Amino acid sequence: MLDDRKKRILQAIVDEYVNTAEPVSSGSISKKKGLDFSSATIRNEMSELEKSGYLEKTHTSSGRVPSAKGYRMYVDELLKEDNISLDEIKFIKEKLQTKVNQIEDLMKIATNTLSEVTHYTTVAIGPKVTKQIIQEIKFVLLGNRMLMAVILTNTGMVRETIINFEEDIYEDQIQTINVLFNSKLKGKPFDSINEPLEDFIFTEMESSANMIKTIIEQLNKVIYEESKLYLEGTNKSFELPELEKAETAKNFINILENKAEVVDLLDNEISKDISVYIGDELDDENLKDFSIITLKGEGKGMGTIGIIGPKRMNYSKVISVMRYIQKLIDEGGL
Amino acid sequence: MLDDRKKRILQAIVDEYVNTAEPVSSGSISKKKGLDFSSATIRNEMSELEKSGYLEKTHTSSGRVPSAKGYRMYVDELLKEDNISLDEIKFIKEKLQTKVNQIEDLMKIATNTLSEVTHYTTVAIGPKVTKQIIQEIKFVLLGNRMLMAVILTNTGMVRETIINFEEDIYEDQIQTINVLFNSKLKGKPFDSINEPLEDFIFTEMESSANMIKTIIEQLNKVIYEESKLYLEGTNKSFELPELEKAETAKNFINILENKAEVVDLLDNEISKDISVYIGDELDDENLKDFSIITLKGEGKGMGTIGIIGPKRMNYSKVISVMRYIQKLIDEGGL
DNA sequence: TTTAGCACTCAAAGAGAAAGACTGCTAAAA
């Protein structure tokens, strides 16, 4: 589709624009080494790149800015994935080696690290619990009327929830419940909590029937409760020239404020390990001037981490860093 | 100090400025009912109010704006505390009646409600655990090497933490530990965890000595871990004309991003139930254009809720709403 | 196919000029 020289010029334009945030002129590109043509030649090429939709102008006599299509081409075909320095590697490694008690704590560290290294705002949601396998479920009596249910899943994740009762609870009831829930749920996915209980339970355990119902209700809440949200480096985005425009800044705040939307964003997409969404590819008015890159860690008890940056984000750096973090997590032992 | 008319004029000016965010002219005040003097008279009074430091001008021929001293006078002496409508009362009541399993969940609801009703950004931190009395402490074995400690305090708060071990743990060890920690801690404040253990423990329970050490370490982390932070209505602040100035917006973001500082703000001040901090009274460069009003709920298992708004915040409305929420919480049963 | 050169376009920045919202002050009125 695009010949080699056009690709190289497009690449140079995106790289330049990522750095400067200013429309790129033919002159500045012709000065780059590796592209030793006069500005007039570059100008002709740029004009054609614009006709094919890879570049845009802000006004008749301005330089060029990459279009969404241009960024897409850059991300899919032109981007180099080794944009990470030795210092950064060292920094990331050290941070991710921090000892944690729960795998979810690692999410927090990874989110923070990603934001520190890339200087963009990072959002993450914890892993979804629904499809995880229950390894063990225990009940703890607190006081006389408060019960805590603690559930351990196959990925090593722990979920706990508190259930209040109107009447006193007795130790032998807890025994019964312990046996019941473990036999019912052990080895099954979290959402099998809703499978109907056999009838005999309600006849044989009549005295605890209400209690069992209440517990199931509350466990359901745990399944569908909002995922934990991690957010790092909001202020970093406010250093961007893009956010000097009040409207863009407002859009950005709206994105972050609307937690449900952020969760959807990171969660619902049928994304691969690393995915890039550019501008309005995500069909959200607030996001039209931003891009999102997500890293999925599901299955390893990690959730999804996302970076929100301007459309002219440093895709190369972000993806390189994400790949490296992914590699460290995969190697495990962390 | 200030005669009655001056006070009424100052009050009118603050009220007007809170509404419009524009410097207030003598003309606009003389039109207000209850102040039937000519603009010239008002002008003379305003000039004197400025000399005494209650008002400021933005330039020679501009209207007047309240100074920090002016706001302080307004808050301390002129403010009416019944600025709350029946609709608002109904709305708040309904929200706060939501059934919750933990008292801390009520914090979240209160924070959200406060932001909804006042249209300002609201921050809250959970109650401090340090001085609370331990009512019960239980240990739950998860898998073979993971232990969860669950602590119930006198305010009904529950704290849990996970501790990982390098070696397998046996049920009888848990028994021992249960007895030990309960006899040591029951009825004592949370931070007494650090009181030294009697020597005999380490001789008699030699096999578990390491385990006990690890547990104490981890419980210490729970005490001093960052308080939970609730944040609502960030985007509401971005509707303020004040935040159209890029610098003010940046300051605002910095305040919110710097979690440690927010915690200090809400926590360390020797504030009463409701306290008002105006502009640079808090000696923080970022806060110089903002005011903070805090509501302390400590002791009832609630933490501290704070509203961050512009200096020309609607003190009257915010305080009225806070008082009402405080009343509802005090009446308890919630 | 590439490039030099030049006309043309448009945004950004600055310089006046005009309008309008205030104040402060003075002198008269209450």
Place this chain on the structure above:
DNA sequence: TTTTAGCAGTCTTTCTCTTTGAGTGCTAAA
């Protein structure tokens, strides 16, 4: 003694006009 009308003076805001400079597109020559 207190209040007020009236007016000069100040400063911001807004508008228009001009200048500057960074770009492009096109043509004709290399």
